[in-house]
C-alpha cells in the first residue's frame with residue numbers, strides 16, 4: 001500500500017490548485033456577496049478538463065478516476081467551495097449520461113457538457129420528498145414516443161442557468177422501482193423555474209425549483225430502460241458524495257491555512273498569539289483531523305474506482321465524516337481570528353456558511369448513517 005500520489009495525480013492537483021488560486025480565490029467573496037454564478041470562469045476550468053472529469057476522452061472528457069476527481073474538487077475548493085461543488089454536480093450528471101446513456105444521447109450531450117458550453121443540474125429532491133427520495137411524485141405519462149411530465153423539483157443547484165436537467169420521474173409503481181431518469185432541456189415548453197432561494201451559503205450558485213407542466217419529453221431522452229432511474233440517481237450520488245466531501249476538505253484547509261498565517265501576525269499580551277500553546281494545540285488537532293478525513297476520503301474514492309462491494313458504505317462514511325470535520329475545522333479557524341473571523345473580507349465566515357450545507361445535501365449526514373448501518377447490519 002502506498003499513500004503517495006503518482007506524478008500524474010500530483011500534476012492534476014497542482015493544475016487545479018493553481019486554477020483555484022488565480023481564478024477562484026480572488027473573487028469568491030464578491031461572488032458570494034453579489035450572488036454571481038461565474039459561467040465563464042467555469043468554462044475556463046472546463047477548458048482544462050474539469051467539465052467531464054470521468055467522461056471518456058472520445059467525447060471530450062478527461063477519462064480520470066474518482067480519486068483524481070476528489071483531488072481536483074478539493075483543490076478547486078481551496079479557492080471557492082461553492083463553485084467546486086457546482087462543478088462536481090455538473091460532472092455527476094455528465095458521468096450519469098456517459099455511463100447510462102445510449103450512443104445518440106452521449107453524442108448529443110457530452111461534448112457540450114465537457115466544454116461547459118452547456119451546464120447541467122441534477123433533479124431528485126421534491127418539496128415532499130427529500131431524504132425519502134424514492135417517494136418522489138413527479139409523474140411522466142407515456143404518450144406515443146413522448147412522456148408528458150408534471151411535477152416540481154426542489155432545491156435544484158444551478159437551476160435556471162443550466163440547460164440540461166437529469167430529472168428523476170415516476171413512470172411506474174410506487175417506490176424505487178417505478179422511477180426513471182429523463183434528460184429535460186431548459187427550453188422545452190412547460191419548463192419554468194422558481195425564485196433564486198435566499199440562503200445561508202452557496203450564494204455563488206443559484207438554487208431554484210424546477211417546475212414541469214405538461215412538458216413533452218421524447219422517450220429517446222430516457223437514460224436506460226424504465227424503472228432504473230433510482231439506481232442511476234444513487235450511482236451518481238456515490239461519486240457526488242466523494243466530491244462534496246472533497247469540497248469540504250478544500251474549504252477547511254484554506255480556513256486552517258488562513259488561521260495559521262494569522263497566528264503568526266496577530267499580537268496580544270506582548271507576543272504573537274501563535275506562541276500560546278493552547279492555540280498551537282488547536283491547530284495541531286485541526287490539521288490532524290483534516291489529514292485523517294483526507295485518508296478516509298481517498299480510501300472511499302479508491303473503493304469506488306475498484307467497484308468494491310462496500311464502496312457505497314465507504315462513500316457514505318467519507319461523506320459523513322469529512323463534511324462534519326470540514327465544517328468543524330472551518331468554524332474553529334474562524335474562532336482563531338477573533339472578531340476578524342466574523343468579517344466577510346477575511347474569507348473564513350463564507351467558508352463556514354458554505355460548508356454547513358455539505359452536511360445536509362446529497363443525502364443528509366443522518367441518511368449517511370442509515371446507509372452505513374444498513375451495510376453493517378444486513379447479512380452479506
Ligand SMILES: Cc1cc2nc3c(=O)[nH]c(=O)nc-3n(C[C@H](O)[C@H](O)[C@H](O)COP(=O)(O)OP(=O)(O)OC[C@H]3O[C@@H](n4cnc5c(N)ncnc54)[C@H](O)[C@@H]3O)c2cc1C
Nearest residue numbers: 122123124125130131132155156157360361362363364366
Ligand atoms: C443549497 C442546497 C442545494 C441542493 N441541491 C440539490 C440538487 O441540486 N438536486 C437535488 O436533487 N437536491 C438538492 N438539494 C436537496 C437536498 O439533497 C435535500 O435537502 C436533502 O436530501 C434533505 O432533504 P430534505 O431537505 O427534504 O429534508 P428531510 O428529508 O425532510 O429531513 C429532515 C430531517 O430529518 C432527518 N431524517 C429524515 N429521514 C431520516 C431517517 N430515516 N433517519 C434519521 N433522520 C432522518 C434528516 O436527516 C433531516 O435532519 C439541495 C439542498 C440545498 C439546501
